[in-house]
Amino acid sequence: xxxxxxxxxxxxxxxxxxxxxxxxxxxxxxxVVGITMSMWDGSIPSMxxxxxxxxxxxxxxxxxIAAAKNIADRMxxxxxxxxxxxxxxxxxxxYFRSEYRAGRTPNPCVRCNQTIKFGAMLSAARKMxxxxxxxxxxxxxxLNFSDPQKPFLYRSADNTKDQSYFLSRLSVEQLSSVLFPLxxxxxxDVKALxxxxxxxxxxxxxxxxxxxxxxxxSVLFDESDNVPGDFVDIDGKVLGRHKxxxxxxxxxxxxxxxxxxxxxxxxxxxxxxKNQVILGPRRVxxxxxxxxxxxxxxxxxxxxxxxxxxxxxxxLGHKGAPAEIVNLxxxxxxxxxxxxxxxxxxxxxxxxYDEDGVVASAVIDK
Numbered sequence: 001x002x003x004x005x006x007x008x009x010x011x012x013x014x015x016x017x018x019x020x021x022x023x024x025x026x027x028x029x030x031x032v033v034g035i036t037m038s039m040w041d042g043s044i045p046s047m048x049x050x051x052x053x054x055x056x057x058x059x060x061x062x063x064x065i066a067a068a069k070n071i072a073d074r075m076x077x078x079x080x081x082x083x084x085x086x087x088x089x090x091x092x093x094x095y096f097r098s099e100y101r102a103g104r105t106p107n108p109c110v111r112c113n114q115t116i117k118f119g120a121m122l123s124a125a126r127k128m129x130x131x132x133x134x135x136x137x138x139x140x141x142x143l144n145f146s147d148p149q150k151p152f153l154y155r156s157a158d159n160t161k162d163q164s165y166f167l168s169r170l171s172v173e174q175l176s177s178v179l180f181p182l183x184x185x186x187x188x189d190v191k192a193l194x195x196x197x198x199x200x201x202x203x204x205x206x207x208x209x210x211x212x213x214x215x216x217x218s219v220l221f222d223e224s225d226n227v228p229g230d231f232v233d234i235d236g237k238v239l240g241r242h243k244x245x246x247x248x249x250x251x252x253x254x255x256x257x258x259x260x261x262x263x264x265x266x267x268x269x270x271x272x273x274k275n276q277v278i279l280g281p282r283r284v285x286x287x288x289x290x291x292x293x294x295x296x297x298x299x300x301x302x303x304x305x306x307x308x309x310x311x312x313x314x315x316l317g318h319k320g321a322p323a324e325i326v327n328l329x330x331x332x333x334x335x336x337x338x339x340x341x342x343x344x345x346x347x348x349x350x351x352x353y354d355e356d357g358v359v360a361s362a363v364i365d366k
Contacts, residue, residue, distance in 0.1 A: 003029040008179060009125060009132035011117060012036050014067030016202040017138030017182060020190050024181040025136060026075055033130060034072040034079040036065050037121045041085040046219045058213025080130055087120040097220055103270035104347030105249040108211045114169040134177050139163045142183035143175060149303045151357030158186040165316055168351045168361035169296050221246050229275035231258060234284060242277045245270050251285060251343030286340040290314060292350040292362030295331045299359055311353040312337065314344050314364065320353060333362050
């Protein structure tokens with residue numbers, strides 16, 4: 001890609017990855033500007049500042065913005081703070097709350113990438129007068145748009161740090177002008193390079209993968225969400241009391257405080273209408289088919305890849321399992337696994353891979 005006279009806006013978070021992404025692009029001859037989104041608006045007073053804690057959303061945001069500006073100053077590039085708190089509150093926080101209240105389990109990071117980082121932030125930056133040809137981040141993923149019959153989003157060279165799952169809801173339009181400078185690198189090499197150029201303070205900086213600084217989702221909910229109800233077994237027998245359905249997710253075992261059972265119990269279903277959390281043994285959570293909606297197809301609809309055996313990942317920590325598409329159309333998809341999988345959870349993201357390429361993603365429905 002020709003870099004001469006092209007400007008790249010790099011999403012600087014204040015961490016080593018986005019910093020090295022910006023440095024790499026500058027070395028390649030691009031004009032680089034740094035942009036950092038500001039989401040914190042102080043609207044959740046119960047989220048108090050905790051020294052040493054970092055996360056995407058919280059009162060320590062000013063420190064991350066300062067770290068991003070500092071790295072921009074080191075490189076001699078412009079830096080802009082882009083306010084997106086209103087959109088973030090609506091698209092991520094309200095979405096998160098509504099999904100939990102509906103008995104579903106959302107992925108806020110996937111949602112943020114789709115609606116804010118690769119959406120509202122770029123629009124807001126342009127409205128501020130920031131001009132750029134490309135947008136880049138420090139994500140570990142790779143892009144290839146050479147063949148519409150094949151995927152355009154791929155896993156990174158470092159599979160231990162791959163973030164293609166988090167990017168799977170992005171459209172071809174969103175990704176067509178995006179650069180991932182670290183996609184072909186390994187994390188250890190990124191840190192080593194940071195030390196080599198004199199940025200040891202960033203290379204050795206503690207990293208956080210948390211959505212919230214405090215790590216406690218309960219701060220996002222109101223007292224009205226804390227409505228106790230019954231824990232019941234799969235036959236409807238009352239086993240105890242829960243503290244509110246927003247505290248539970250399909251597949252959860254810890255924190256149930258239900259003793260005296262012949263085998264370990266897991267959350268197998270959440271009945272919002274009855275305010276019940278249904279518990280059952282692990283075997284009840286095994287499923288060989290998953291249905292998902294809001295399909296994001298990342299290959300041409302006639303691509304032969306869709307007829308291949310694929311690897312289906314049903315949550316971030318899931319390694320993926322062989323599956324085939326048995327129904328596709330009208331924004332929906334159903335996949336059948338070769339072997340039953342544990343705890344397919346409504347609200348989570350189903351991502352289909354053909355080897356290292358992302359074929360499709362959708363929101364698990366049932």
